[in-house]
Amino acid sequence: MTQTPVQSKPQHKGKRYRLDKPELLAPAGNLEKLKFAVHYGADAVYIGGQAYGLRSNADNFSFEEMKEGVEFANKYGAKVFVATNIYTHEEDLDGIAEYLRNLQDAGIAAIITADPIIVETAKTAAPLIEVHLSTQQSTLNWQAVQFWKEEGLPRVVLGRETSLEEIAEIKKNVDIEIESFVHGAMCSSYSGRCVLSNHFTDRDSNRGGCCQSCRWKYDLFENSSPEGDWVSEEQQMETESNPLFLAEDNAFTMGSKDLCMLGSIPDLIEVGIDSFKVEGRMKSIHYVATVVNVYRQAIDAYMADPENYVLKPEWMEELNKAANRPLNTGFFYDTPDHEDHIYEPEEKAVPYDFAGLVLDYDAETEIATIQQRNHFKPGTEIEFFGPDGTFFKQVVGTIWDEEGNELDAARHPMQRVKLKVDQPLRYFDMMRKKNVKK
Template sequence: MKIELLAPAGDLEKLKAAVLYGADAVYLGGRHFGLRAGAGNFSEEELIEGVRFAHGKGVQVYVTVNIFAHNSDLEVLPAYLETIRAAGADAVIVSDPGVIDLIRRLHPGLPIHLSTQANTTNWAAASFWERLGVKRIVLARELSLPEIGQIRDKVQLELEIFVHGAMCISYSGRCLLSNYLTGRDANRGDCAQSCRWRYALVEEKRPGEYFGIEEDDRGSYILGSRDLCLIEHIPQLVKAGINSFKIEGRMKSVNYVAGVVKVYREALDAYLADPENYTFNPAWWEEISKVSHRSYTTGFLSGSPGVSGQHYEGEIYKRSRVFVGLVRDYDHTSGLALVEQRNRFALGDEVEVLVPGGNNFSQKIIEIIDQEGCSVAAAPHPQQLVRVPFDRAVPEYAILRRI
């Protein structure tokens, strides 16, 4: 059974990383009508280049058009849909019934995936969307494994679920906090993630006096969901009839995309190759914990997570590695890699090299050569290009992480 691994592509660089590190498909947003306005997103030219690159590697591209549209949006949407179709996108991810109807009339051959923003939580709703011609449903994150199985039994369309990444405290964006506090509408792609802020209690007649409601002395996290991670539950999800495993993170770094995609690729391939003898490799858990993340949870997979789904600890983000560089080129004659700096690194640093389609390795930085050909002690400047010798060949898009 072919199971799709679907990765986020916040910009062209992340798209290429997702493809090279093992994604079967990527999802991205253009400059309009998507629910990640803060991501880099794609111009028309970048969309064409991204589709061409992905298709050249046998990878599909899905474009988000999943806002809840207002009347003014409908006036310009047809031209944008034509841009997506002309670029060669393999499907559009949509949540608004009016937009779905518009696509079916203007581009009946363009497959429609129903966004998680539509909050499909039962088989009757899934059946309704199936009759309307939707090819795939991205199920709500708030479903348990038995509920997913019941939906699978009732419909023939494809089912996609999130297996990794950030969770929303509301039903996938149906939240007024951001709009109320900042004027930025979560349902039009501009969520300020107000639920991640630190809060205190103020009594009406005592302005300026803040009473802590936190569980520790660093602040309150009562609205902060943990991050979803289902890496250990691949067998159950495959048996439940899931067609696509989706990774959240269009606003995350290229390091996050590469690291998470690689781990899920290895785990999924290992299970599909030999389901009867499959065992979970603890190294996958170690690797998935190296990228910046909140404490992990399995979400609603076994029912309501209760307090285990929320973050109550002092430090929200965890990481054991710092992303310091991205390999842009490698000279086999000199053994030097052209590295684009992402965080400061220096002589003597021990770095771990994450490579697409191969084994990671570690080594010490023994030399750094700047663009003028001079040996320097460190690479302190953002996106500075330097050359670094490596003990072995490193491919483009290899990632350097300081231990």
């Protein structure tokens, strides 16, 4: 797996430091994921509602669930944003105002929106909600950012194609919050400028129907008679098509490696990005908690002492436990090339699974109560991790059920079991195990 280069030396000795702490913005595909994201250190989470969002296959929140999520997040001082990032069609227009009013009533802090009609409707229908311009608008330059500022928007999520240098220029020219994706899967196209799904499956990619056709397999050919310069069917039959691939070649795909900017936290903060966004409303609890936990620690470490900040190798190791694709740095340093795409069958199962949630810990007996989330049994090698750096490995010993009966395995989803643990744990700490190939 490609890793972001790990730096072992302080990166910015002797420099002046910008000390505005960025927001860590995490995805939350459902209420449970929201709670994990917040507990593991997200300053804000973004979710999808029942309409107007680009993940029509995700669980998505009802307004009641949103209220509960906001209440939970507020206890941590965290905010909840809602993605209303589709490009609306005629049939979608009527409900916008009412939907936005409901979001406002639920206590949602901001919507993330691409379509200007939603931007405009929000101003009157839900004036208390901040409007953030979605990356789907592919905003790449400071004058476009200036335009949106003049339209009253406090924040723009830039296109993933902007480099650090370009972000610096935007920040220099416009006083506005800039949000950038720092981790997760990427469209290889300009976001929103791809209708492959529409063409292949009649699913509207810009209304949440994307079927990831960019990751399908293609063959590349060339016409010997270029530019469609045929005059008759007979001549066309003589036009040869030359394959530009050999039998042993990989197929052509547009699939990108995933973004990972963990190795560049100082650069991201220095350039003044206000919100670090993690992609992945469809990702697992384990993924969200792991990624948020790592970025939280890295950002906090840098902010506490920028001069002596060192990227810890164990952070990268942690991230890799949740990754199923090779990683790269997107457009931040240069335009991606052949090393930034996935041609080989490199996608693989996530190396670790969520095995249990710590519900309780008894310091006297050193026994933890665990809610089972995946099969484990005595002898299984496990890891515990939690916010604030809790991390240790051990082997599962005796497992008891709640009545104290010994179990040969924790088989039942959500079953509460007890086991002795090597170090103290807290509610919400997580237990993971290696994903063993069957």
